[in-house]
Amino acid sequence: MGDKYDFRQEEPKWLRFWEAQNLYKFDEKSKKKVYSIDTPPPYKSGHIHLGHAFSYSQQDFIARFRRMRGFNVFYPWGTDDNGLPTERFVEKKYNVKSANMPRHDFIALCKKTVDEMDEEFTFGWRRLGISAYFKESYSTIDDWCRKTSQRSFINLVNKKLAYQLEAPTMWCVNCQTALAQAELEDKELDSTFNDVQFETENKEKIIIATTRPELIPACVCIYVHPDDARYKKLVGEKAVVPLFKYKIPIFADESADPEKGTGILMICSYGDKYDAEAIMKRKLEPRLVLTKDGKMNKLAGKYEGLKIKEARNEILNDLEAEGMLLKKKHIRHAVNVHERCGTEIEFLTTKQWFIKLLENKKKFIDAGRKINWYPEFMRSRYEKWVEGLGWDWCISRQRHYGVPIPVWYCKKCGEIKLPDDKQLPVDPKEDKPKTKCKCGSDDFEGEQDVFDTWATSSLTPQIISKWKEDDSFFRKTYPNDLRPQAHDIIRTWAFYTIVKSLYHDNSIPWKNIIVSGYLLAGKEKMSKSKGNVIDPLETINKYGSDALRFWASGAKLGGDLAYQEKDLITGQKTVTKLWNAARFALMQLEDYNNEKEGINEIDRWMLTKLNKLIKSATDSFEAYEYAKAKADIDYFFWHDLCDNYLEIIKDRIYNPQNYKEGKKGAQYVLHKSILSVLKMFAPIMPYITEEIYHLKYDKEENCKSIHISKWPEFDKKEINEKSEKAGDLAVEIISAVRKFKAEKNLSLKTELKSLTIDTKDRELVEMVSSDIKAATRAQAIGFGKAENEVSKDLRINIELA
RNA sequence: GGACCUGUAGUUUAGUGGUUAUAACGCUGCCCUUACAAGGCGGAGGUCGCCGGUUCGAAUCCGGUCGGGUCCACCA
Numbered sequence: 001m002g003d004k005y006d007f008r009q010e011e012p013k014w015l016r017f018w019e020a021q022n023l024y025k026f027d028e029k030s031k032k033k034v035y036s037i038d039t040p041p042p043y044k045s046g047h048i049h050l051g052h053a054f055s056y057s058q059q060d061f062i063a064r065f066r067r068m069r070g071f072n073v074f075y076p077w078g079t080d081d082n083g084l085p086t087e088r089f090v091e092k093k094y095n096v097k098s099a100n101m102p103r104h105d106f107i108a109l110c111k112k113t114v115d116e117m118d119e120e121f122t123f124g125w126r127r128l129g130i131s132a133y134f135k136e137s138y139s140t141i142d143d144w145c146r147k148t149s150q151r152s153f154i155n156l157v158n159k160k161l162a163y164q165l166e167a168p169t170m171w172c173v174n175c176q177t178a179l180a181q182a183e184l185e186d187k188e189l190d191s192t193f194n195d196v197q198f199e200t201e202n203k204e205k206i207i208i209a210t211t212r213p214e215l216i217p218a219c220v221c222i223y224v225h226p227d228d229a230r231y232k233k234l235v236g237e238k239a240v241v242p243l244f245k246y247k248i249p250i251f252a253d254e255s256a257d258p259e260k261g262t263g264i265l266m267i268c269s270y271g272d273k274y275d276a277e278a279i280m281k282r283k284l285e286p287r288l289v290l291t292k293d294g295k296m297n298k299l300a301g302k303y304e305g306l307k308i309k310e311a312r313n314e315i316l317n318d319l320e321a322e323g324m325l326l327k328k329k330h331i332r333h334a335v336n337v338h339e340r341c342g343t344e345i346e347f348l349t350t351k352q353w354f355i356k357l358l359e360n361k362k363k364f365i366d367a368g369r370k371i372n373w374y375p376e377f378m379r380s381r382y383e384k385w386v387e388g389l390g391w392d393w394c395i396s397r398q399r400h401y402g403v404p405i406p407v408w409y410c411k412k413c414g415e416i417k418l419p420d421d422k423q424l425p426v427d428p429k430e431d432k433p434k435t436k437c438k439c440g441s442d443d444f445e446g447e448q449d450v451f452d453t454w455a456t457s458s459l460t461p462q463i464i465s466k467w468k469e470d471d472s473f474f475r476k477t478y479p480n481d482l483r484p485q486a487h488d489i490i491r492t493w494a495f496y497t498i499v500k501s502l503y504h505d506n507s508i509p510w511k512n513i514i515v516s517g518y519l520l521a522g523k524e525k526m527s528k529s530k531g532n533v534i535d536p537l538e539t540i541n542k543y544g545s546d547a548l549r550f551w552a553s554g555a556k557l558g559g560d561l562a563y564q565e566k567d568l569i570t571g572q573k574t575v576t577k578l579w580n581a582a583r584f585a586l587m588q589l590e591d592y593n594n595e596k597e598g599i600n601e602i603d604r605w606m607l608t609k610l611n612k613l614i615k616s617a618t619d620s621f622e623a624y625e626y627a628k629a630k631a632d633i634d635y636f637f638w639h640d641l642c643d644n645y646l647e648i649i650k651d652r653i654y655n656p657q658n659y660k661e662g663k664k665g666a667q668y669v670l671h672k673s674i675l676s677v678l679k680m681f682a683p684i685m686p687y688i689t690e691e692i693y694h695l696k697y698d699k700e701e702n703c704k705s706i707h708i709s710k711w712p713e714f715d716k717k718e719i720n721e722k723s724e725k726a727g728d729l730a731v732e733i734i735s736a737v738r739k740f741k742a743e744k745n746l747s748l749k750t751e752l753k754s755l756t757i758d759t760k761d762r763e764l765v766e767m768v769s770s771d772i773k774a775a776t777r778a779q780a781i782g783f784g785k786a787e788n789e790v791s792k793d794l795r796i797n798i799e800l801a
Numbered sequence: 802g803g804a805c806c807u808g809u810a811g812u813u814u815a816g817u818g819g820u821u822a823u824a825a826c827g828c829u830g831c832c833c834u835u836a837c838a839a840g841g842c843g844g845a846g847g848u849c850g851c852c853g854g855u856u857c858g859a860a861u862c863c864g865g866u867c868g869g870g871u872c873c874a875c876c877a
Contacts, residue, residue, distance in 0.1 A: 003837095186873090193877085209877045223877095261877030272876080333876055377805065381872065384804060388873055487871080523869075554814075554825090558806085560870080562813060566826055569839085573825095576839055584836030631815070631824075643841080647834090654835080735842090742843040745831050792820090 005579040007544035011687045015126060023705055024067075024131045026074040028473070035071035036477040037063055038461050038510055039132055040485050040493075041078035041140060043085040044114055048124030050563065051526050053536035055516040057552035059484035060130050061626040062514070064683035067131070068711040069618075074477050075131060076464045077122070078138040081114050083453040084340055086141070087401045089113075098401040104427055106401055107141055114139050124537055129545050129686045131707065138463055140456045141403070146425035148463050149456040150406040152500060153395075154418050156355060161503050162395070164416070166351040168269070168276040168286075169394055170336075173294030173308070174343035177398040178352045180452055181391050182492045185339040188332055195262065195327035196319060198222070200237045201247070207326060209261030211333070213319065214311040215268040217244050217300045218289040220279060223265040226252035231264060242324040243315065244301065251282065270347035273390055290346055308346075353396040353405060353449070357499065361386050367498050370508050374624045375558040378487060378515040385491040393496070395455045402450030408433050412441035458496030461509040483510040487558065490515070514624050517560040526563065539568060546685035547571030553684045556627040574634065575688045578681070581642050582692040585674045588653050589667055589696070598665035601767040605727025606645045606669050607718040609636060610676055615714040617680050626684070633680045641673055644731050651774030659770060676712040726764040729794070730772050733757065733765070736790045737776040740798050752778040756797040758786035 018024065037059065042052060067073040080086075087098055090110050098106045122134050138145055156162035170179045191211050198206040206222065222239050224231035238247040255274065256265045267278045269286030279286055289300045296303045296311045303311045319325035336345050357364075364386045373379040396405055404427045408417040417433045419426045428446030436442045459467075465478035479501070485493055494513060501509035518525045521532040539548050550571025555561035599607075613636045620629035649666040656663035675697055682689040686707060693706035703709045733755075741750055755778040757765055762783050765772070769781050779801065786797040 191876090211876065257877075260875090263877080265877055331876095334874095335876065375806095380805060384873070491872080518871090520870095525870095556815090559814095560807090564813060564826085567813065570825055573839060577837070580837035580840085582836085587836075628815085635824085642836090646836080647841090650835090738842050742831060747832055747834070748842065749832090749834055 003583075005576065005688065005691065007546065007575065007687065008541070010691050011127075011540075011545050014687050014690045015129070017690075018131075018705065018707070019126070019134075021704060022133075022135070023707060024073070024075060024133045025135075026076070026133060027072055028476075030072045032070060032072035034074055034476055034481075035063075035066040036074040036465070036480040036482070037076075037132075038464065038480040038483045038497075039075065039077060041080040041138070041457065041460065043083060044079040044081050044089075044117060044121050044139075047121070048128075048536055049526070049528065049533040050536045050539065051519040051533070052124070053128055053539075053548060054519040054552045054555070054561065055484070055486060056125060056130050057128065057549045058516050058555075058557070058626065059482070059514065060128075060132075060549075061553060061683045062482065062484075062621070062624060063131050064686065064707060065621040065626070065711070067707060068679065068682065068709060070710070073131075074464075075133060076137065077125075077132040077134045078140070078460065078463070079114065079121070080453065080457050081110055081139045081141040082145075082402050082456060086110055086114070087399075103400060103404065103429060110141050110401070111139065114141070127540060127545060128536065129549060131686070140453070140463075143425055145456055145459075145463055146403045148459050148467060149403045149451060150419070150424050150426065151421065151468060152459055152462065152504065153353075153406060153451070153455070154421070156503055157416075157418060159503065161356050162353060163356070164351060164353050166349060168273075168347045168349050169352050170391070171292070171346050171348040171350065172338040172341065172343050173290070173292065173346055174341045175338060175399070176292050178350060178394050178396060179338060179345065180394045180454070181389065182454070182495075183339050184336045184345060185342075186334045187337040187342060187344075189335050189344070190330070190332055191335075192316070193329045193331045194316065194319075194325060196242060197324045197326055198239045198242055198266075200234065200239055200250075202237070204234070204237075206231075206234065206239055206250075206264055207262045208264045208266050210266065211331070212268070212271055212312070213315045214296070214300075214303075214308055215271050215289065216241060216266075216315060217296075217303070218268040218270070218287045219248060219266045220269055220284045220287055221248050221267045221282060222250045223253040223256040223267060223278070224250065224263065225256040225258045226254065228256070228258045228263055230258075242322065243318055253278070269349075272347065276347060286349065288349055290348060292348065292350075294343075294346065308344075350398075352394050354392040354394050355455075355499065355503075357389055357392045360499075360502075361389060363502060364495070364498060367502050367508050371498075371510060372512045374512065374514045375556075378490060378513070378558060381487065382490050382494060385495060393452075393499070395452045396449040397452050398448070399450050402453065403456050404428055405447045405449050405451060407447040408444035409447070410437035410439060410441055411443040411445055413437060413439040415439065417444055454492050454496045457493060458500045461497065461501060462504070467504070479508055480510040481512060483513040485513070485515060487515045487517070512624075515558050517555060517558050520560050520562040522562065534563070539565075543568040543572050544575060544687070546575050546687045549684055549686075550574055550630075553626055553630040557624055571685075574637075575685060577638065577642065578678070578685075578688055578692065581637075581646065582674055582678070582695070584646065585670050586696055589671055592664070592667040592671060594668075594671070594700075595664055596668045598661035598663070599668065600659070600661045600665055600771075601723050601726050602645070602648055602730065602771045603665045603669045604718075604720045604723035605730075605768075606640065606673060608720050608724040609640045609727075610669075610673050611715055611718045614676060614680070614712045618711070618714060621683070629680070630684055633677065637677050637681075641677065644734070645669070645673070648730070648734070648771045648775045652771070658774075679706060679709065679712050682706045722764070723767070725761075726767045729759075729761060729764050730768040730775075732790055732794060733772050733796060734775045736788070736796055737778075737798060740788075749777060751801040752776060753799045753801040754778060754780045754782060754797075755799075756782050756784050756786045758784065758795040758797075760793055 063075045090113050195207050195209050219241055234250045235252045237250050267275050270276050291297050294308050296306045298304050365383050368382050406419050406426050408428050420434055461480050466473045497509045501507050526532055547568050551567050616632050617629040652659050652666050653663045678689045690706050773781050786795040789795050
């Protein structure tokens with residue numbers, strides 16, 4: 001055993017060892033209880049960043065703890081490769097355009113890229129010590145995932161939970177695709193709030209406030225509140241739309257709020273969801289004025305061809321010229337934009353596929369309540385999102401790249417044709433149905449659209465558990481035991497996964513969900529878009545993976561943590577300290593062969609502390625409170641074990657002849673404490689603990705890795721309250737002597753002529769007096785009157801030699 | 802506007818009713834002590850955001866208030 005531990009050399013060595021041993025491979029044949037983890041698949045669009053290191057470390061603590069607790073841990077790996085990030089990444093890499101290629105070619109290219117990158121991409125996670133099994137991983141664009149995704153869709157169509165509808169839907173005019181509610185984001189934008197004058201047929205003035213004057217040509221009716229005295233006389237009249245000069249009805253409707261704007265509401269097709277509802281309710285003919293790429297169409301008359309913003313300005317100018325613009329006020333307000341591109345969303349009538357949500361909100365909330373959320377309050381975020389849902393889930397996207405929606409339409413009768421399960425995965429643009437349409441025709445048109453990426457990633461439990469492919473595997477691993485994820489995707493990943501599991505198998509997808517917080521850089525989130533990310537591989541090269549993980553273990557679940565490089569030093573010091581303590585212990589254990597004899601009070605004190613720690617650390621890990629476990633283990637290791645116990649037993653180990661119990665008891669406790677600490681630290685610092693384990697313990701336990709060794713067992717018989725009290729007293733006295741020497745600038749080696757102790761617990765002190773004597777270097781210990789108060793019931797006098 | 806989270810030492814933080822409020826980093830005095838100077842033993846540093854209430858007792862519970870964050874809503 002060398003003097004120094006070089007993590008730069010040792011960490012990669014152990015990584016190679018674990019991978020060569022397939023240490024983390026799930027053993028299907030094992031009889032042990034399964035613990036399955038629905039690992040978050042990262043986008044394979046670049047490199048791991050420190051935020052990943054932070055959250056993936058946290059889930060790995062749990063995986064490793066469970067493995068040592070004797071579970072058969074199923075911890076698969078996957079990547080999410082069918083989203084925009086991958087599409088852009090591949091387009092850039094090969095200088096191609098997805099839209100200009102046959103879809104299957106682009107998918108093949110993505111798959112190829114993904115496979116090629118795999119080694120390099122996953123390296124960050126592997127190097128971090130993530131104990132997932134990387135050799136078998138899924139990619140959300142691979143055949144199996146496309147198959148599962150399409151299978152899920154067909155299943156939902158058959159259950160009438162997925163449907164196609166032509167209706168106003170949220171639309172991004174930049175990406176030219178429909179969107180789901182979960183893809184919206186708020187953005188503060190400058191705008192104007194305009195008072196526009198309409199007139200009735202009798203030239204009565206009606207003033208309407210709007211931020212969307214370009215939708216004036218889309219206006220189909222006007223609402224006033226039935227109890228609004230100001231406007232009662234307007235009800236039943238017709239209004240003339242300014243500039244466009246067509247007539248629209250005026251209705252009384254509760255939904256018009258007299259307090260808002262001028263109290264008069266124009267209904268356009270479509271300004272928002274309520275417009276769509278109002279038009280449906282009144283059975284009005286919508287006036288659609290926008291094209292899919294965000295321009296005014298023919299119905300907008302002279303404004304045809306203008307972009308939305310241009311039309312807005314032109315219309316305002318023209319209104320002003322005609323004296324119909326009464327007021328124009330500058331405002332700054334939040335609008336809904338597409339989270340990917342920041343473009344304001346519009347409502348266009350298009351034909352889309354939806355999954356029913358609105359009629360089952362209660363079921364989703366109930367399902368959420370069957371899952372344990374850590375931390376608990378994250379559940380209320382989930383419930384608030386479900387309660388606030390206003391739309392069914394639009395799953396079709398008018399994009400080229402993604403998992404194709406597996407549907408054909410009969411050209412003759414228009415019927416929908418779904419593929420055979422055996423035919424999956426299909427691309428309906430290129431593949432043909434195996435059978436004819438009910439009408440006898442075999443002339444079909446394949447669906448062009450692809451799925452929302454969440455439609456596939458919401459199936460990760462089904463994907464990893466081999467849903468509808470391997471029943472016994474499915475039963476064994478599903479529902480998954482754990483879903484780890486971040487809180488920003490509760491409304492998407494967590495929610496949609498719950499929806500799918502409920503719809504497919506009337507089940508919950510996982511028993512527990514742990515939600516990690518954000519890694520902050522200063523006050524803001526560390527994220528790629530903010531340009532403040534740090535490459536964890538650099539950090540690992542500088543401080544070691546164990547140090548990085550040690551740092552990540554400091555934040556409790558759901559809690560944000562502000563990153564500061566200096567905090568890595570703490571972990572690095574702990575690694576060094578472990579190394580040195582083990583070095584000392586192993587030196588003292590050379591002539592020791594596992595006998596348990598010669599246990600004295602101080603040993604019992606240590607054993608009591610150790611077993612209390614085992615209990616609390618185990619409980620904490622069980623409750624996903626790895627941060628508390630770490631803090632407790634850390635405290636025990638540095639203070640109880642290293643600072644006190646090791647110092648106290650040194651004399652006994654060097655001069656066993658002076659002690660009636662000899663040194664074996666100390667060796668026993670030393671051996672046991674070091675091994676227990678190593679094991680409890682192993683989930684957090686997998687490398688250094690493995691290194692030390694292999695110096696001695698692997699042979700003793702006949703186990704090839706600490707990570708599959710047995711977690712320490714709490715032994716109630718080792719708890720001895722009286723010994724603990726006696727030991728605590730000893731530590732108190734020793735500390736007081738150390739303080740005395742420090743104040744006098746004396747070396748701790750300085751001999752004392754005598755140490756007089758004044759306490760009512762004389763019996764306890766006598767139990768440990770030889771240890772106190774050795775640790776304080778007192779030639780004699782006596783009991784009697786003393787003046788220097790140490791604590792309420794303890795006074796000492798110190799006489800130097 | 803609503804919901805949830807959050808405010809503790811210079812910094813990052815622990816602590817959900819009970820002596821004198823945690824630790825790390827930083828600062829500082831001393832100590833080469835046969836594991837460790839990347840260490841050890843000490844020290845300084847906090848009116849626990851603010852106000853009020855409940856209680857024998859509040860960082861902790863309740864109400865209010867101010868600041869930070871997240872999500873949602875509104876967008877006439």
